[in-house]
Amino acid sequence: MENKLCCKIGPSILNSDLSQLYNESQRLLDSGADYLHLDVMDGAFVPNLTIGHPVVKCLRNKLPNTMFETHMMVQNPIQWISPMADASVDQYTFHIEPCNDVRLVCRKIREAGMKVGLAIKPGTSVLCVEEYIEEADMILVMTVEPGFGGQQFMTNMMPKIEWLREKYPTLDIEVDGGVGPNTIDMCAKAGANMIVSGTAVIQAENPPQVIKLLKESVNKHLNIK
Numbered sequence: 413m414e415n416k417l418c419c420k421i422g423p424s425i426l427n428s429d430l431s432q433l434y435n436e437s438q439r440l441l442d443s444g445a446d447y448l449h450l451d452v453m454d455g456a457f458v459p460n461l462t463i464g465h466p467v468v469k470c471l472r473n474k475l476p477n478t479m480f481e482t483h484m485m486v487q488n489p490i491q492w493i494s495p496m497a498d499a500s501v502d503q504y505t506f507h508i509e510p511c512n513d514v515r516l517v518c519r520k521i522r523e524a525g526m527k528v529g530l531a532i533k534p535g536t537s538v539l540c541v542e543e544y545i546e547e548a549d550m551i552l553v554m555t556v557e558p559g560f561g562g563q564q565f566m567t568n569m570m571p572k573i574e575w576l577r578e579k580y581p582t583l584d585i586e587v588d589g590g591v592g593p594n595t596i597d598m599c600a601k602a603g604a605n606m607i608v609s610g611t612a613v614i615q616a617e618n619p620p621q622v623i624k625l626l627k628e629s630v631n632k633h634l635n636i637k
């Protein structure tokens with residue numbers, strides 16, 4: 413039977429030269445990126461600040477046909493749904509940890525015309541997302557503490573991905589944090605099919621080669637599942 417899952421590589425622009433956001437984004441797309449993973453931080457859920465919906469909207473104007481995922485590392489995810497929908501974001505991925513009504517947030521995201529991604533921090537059990545799987549289009553398993561790019565990949569998160577893949581063979585599972593040529597095989601083997609990679613792609617001498625390598629690893633494992 414044909415596997416409905418497909419591999420997508422979404423570079424994170426967090427550690428790029430943000431004064432050149434559009435050029436950097438275009439460079440990544442020209443290198444083979446399938447989508448852009450835009451890290452949004454509010455200084456409350458994580459101890460860092462990045463970009464918000466005004467910047468995302470400007471970037472959207474320059475890149476009308478690119479899939480945008482916003483990774484919302486924010487304390488109050490419901491607050492930014494409408495502004496991000498207005499910026500034509502395709503997928504709104506938020507953390508369940510600060511959220512007291514995950515179902516409501518999921519519903520509002522869908523009503524606003526976006527796909528729903530549910531993210532869990534390293535310390536959050538994968539069992540916490542299980543009750544919301546029906547409400548989600550994708551689960552993001554973090555392999556670093558959210559807040560900063562360039563951190564070390566946490567190998568001990570792989571059982572979460574394995575567990576999800578075993579139970580939900582057609583679910584989109586994304587991995588984010590410290591993913592690059594040295595760690596992709598673990599992610600692919602565990603069952604991740606959507607790959608966020610920041611530093612490893614941005615700082616590569618040859619980004620197209622790195623993206624190709626990431627894709628090949630995921631596709632190899634998808635085909636044998």
Ligand SMILES: O=C(CO)[C@@H](O)[C@H](O)COP(=O)(O)O
Pocket residue numbers: 424426427449451483556557558559560561562563588589590591608609610611612
């Ligand atoms: O969400 C985050 C960090 O909070 C990520 O998207 C990272 O920014 C990815 O960067 P690398 O770890 O690959 O450098």
Ligand SMILES: [Fe+2]
Pocket residue numbers: 424449450451483588608
């Ligand atoms: Fe991210």
